[in-house]
Amino acid sequence: MQKSRGRLAAVIAGAAVITLALGACAQSERDDTGGTSGDGGDAAVDTTFVFAASSDPATLDPAFAQDGETFRVARQIFEGLVGTEPGTADPAPLLAESWETSEDGLSTVFQLKEGVTFHDGEPFNAEAVCANFDRWYDWEGLAASEALGYYYYKLYKGYASDPSKAVYESCEADGDYSVTINLAKPFAGFVPSLSLPAFSMQSPKALEEFGADDVGGTAEAPTMSEYGEGHPVGTGPFKFESWSPGENVTLVSNEDYWGDKGQIEEIIFRVIDDPTARRQALESGSIDGYDLVGPADSKALEDAGYKMVSRPPFTILYLAFNQAVPELQDPKVREALSYAIDKDALISQVLPEGTQKATQFMPPVVNGYNDDVTTYDYDPEKAKALLAEAGYTEANPLQLEFNYPVNVSRPYMPDPEQIFTVLSTQLAEVGVQTTPVSNEWVDYLDLTTGTPNHGIHLLGWTGDYNDTDNFVGVFFGQESSEWGFNNPELFAALDEARGIADLDEQTALYQDINEQVALFIPGVPLAHPAPTLAFSDRVESFPASPVNDEVFSEIVLTK
Structure with a gap:
């Protein structure tokens, strides 16, 4: 049965629906696309909700997204077998009403919700579930790579073409509304992982009709299928209407939705990549809200009467060392770079209020966090000495490429360019010369996670569900283009830990693993930022989630 991780729940329980007591804000000056609902008078509500996105979606097929x-x-269009408990990262029923896992952890029987249809009218049933699981397992070529099928590659390890590596084994329909998923290897995080949008249930008919797996290009520049460009079909409360890349994505209410459809009849995700422009759009009334509020904007918006909503930190921002770069293979160099970073200065200068300093690659609320882990506190003189021991001096300085994204904000990285500026300055102070290399977000992800052709770089993570493997296991569970190292001892330890069902035993293993990671120094865990959202005065409540599991049908509007 589903297992709750109480430590996290105790910290962030109750954050699911936050009632926003918003002050006086600018009157809406919206486009003429909005409608009204209700009987008139104070019941009339503009049913178009405009939300500013910091970038285009990479694809409309969440199986190929990260x-x-x-x-x-995706969370508006699609649903998975499993969701999350409101306000937490713990698993909860969604398209599966219940489940039972065998004692050996290798088989889970899901009882499915009845009477659910996909947006194209096709039934959601056990056959559809198996079609989705078998689709992922049968991927080949680019689809089966870290660059494209990121989450399946990271969590389920292998495919039908090489079943010796695979975690997934088979899916059996036990009737229309009961399905058994069999695993080849124990995976304690299996059920929680199904809350990821990457494992959403999609219409088998639409997947086939629009060639969902007909992806092309290269790892550096993959191309989407016809399905991923404009034909996503799920069971969620909203249906896809249109996508104008660089401008907006429009969704409309699913009139046949099995659950509460809510007030909103149309969602417009308006692409505004600049944080200042997002703030100005909110102030002008052209949008209803946005995420990833810049630290410098939070106080000004709050003073003007806008309500700022901060999610509980369930994030990690890090500086990664790609050991495909020969200089970074030297542990003294990696240690020196760690001592060169002043995390406190970084947090105070460019990260949002509520950000916590990181000592390891997961936040303190996750099981397995090690309070006694080895740290590398800011010590520029020690950094210089280690660099000298490694052969780098003023006459022969260490030179590295420093990759960072531009024109994007992320929950763990609200302003990448500011973060790059602070860190590159700190590195320069100990004699490290960095060459800046910047890319737009989608290209940046393809470069840093899909190829070895990068140097030190900024990335991070918002936890997807409450399981330790979702942090350190995803990062360091196997060879990766992002990190560029082969550490069989670490890989084996993580593989063992992810299959342990006993929580106390598993927690102790992860504490040891966090120390092992700290001594290996794959990068510098920098901070756990607290992402912040801002809304107009017509938004009464928003279902804030530490893992961003926010479905807009749950938003309550007042006008």
């Missing part, structure tokens, strides 16, 4: 803006859109 970023927050893609998943924000």
Whole structure:
């Protein structure tokens, strides 16, 4: 049965629906696309909700996605077997009403919700579930790569073409509304992982009709299928209407939705990549809200009467060392770079209020956090000494490429360019020369996670569900283009830990793993930022979630 992780729930329980006591804000000056509902008078509500996205979705097929803006859109269109408990990262029933896992952890029987249809009218049933699981397992080529099928690659390890590596084994329909998923290896995070949008249930008919797996290009520049460009079909409360890349994505209410459809009849995700422009759009009334409020804007908006909503930190921002770069293979160099970073200065200068300093690659509320982990506190003189021991001096300085994204904000990285500026300055102070290399977000992800052709770089993570493997397991569970190292001892330890069902035993293993990671120094865990949202005065409540599991049918509007 589903297992709750009480430590996290105790910290962030009750954050699901936050009633916003908003002050006086600018009157809406919206486009003429909005409608009204109700009987008139104070019941009339503009049923178009405009939300500013920091970038386009990478694709409309969440199975081939790994970023927050893609998943924000996907969560409105698609649903998985498993959701999350409101205000937490713990698993909860969604398209599966209940489940039972065998004692050995290798088989889980899901009882499915009845009477659910996909947006194209096709029935959601056990056969559809198996079609989705088998689709992922049968991927080949680019689809089966870290660059494209990121989450399946990271969590389920292998495919039908090489079942010796695979975690998934088979799916059996036990009737229309009961389905058994069999695993080849124990995976304690299996059920929680199904809350990820990457494992949403999609219409098998639409997947086939629009060639969902006909992806092309290269790892550096993959191309979407016809399905991923404009034909996503799920069971969620909103249906896809249109996508104008660089401008907006429009969704409309699913009139046949099995649950509460809510007030909103149309969602417009308006792409505004600049944080200042997003703030100005809110102030002008052309949008209803936005995420990833810049630290410098929070106080000004709050003073003007806008309500700022901060999610509980369930994030990690890090500086990664790509060991495909020869200089970074030297542990003294990695240690020196760690001592060169002043995390306190970074947080105070450019990260939002409520940000916590990081000592390891997951937040303190996750099981397995090690309070006694080895740290590398800011010590520029020690950094210089280690660099000298590694052979780098003023006459022969260490030179590295420093990759960072531009024109994007992320929950763990609200302003990448500011973060890059602070960190590159700190590195320069100990004699490290960095060459800046910047890319737009989608290209940046393809470069840093899909190829070895990068240097030190900024990335991070918002936890997807409450399981330790979702942090350190995703980062360091196997060889990766992002990190560029082969550490069989670490891989084996993580593989063992992810299959342990006993929580106390598993927690102790993860504490040891966090120390092992700290001594290996794959990068510098920098901070746990607290992402902030801002809304107009017509938004009474918003279902804030630490894992961004926010479905807009749950928003309450007053006008």
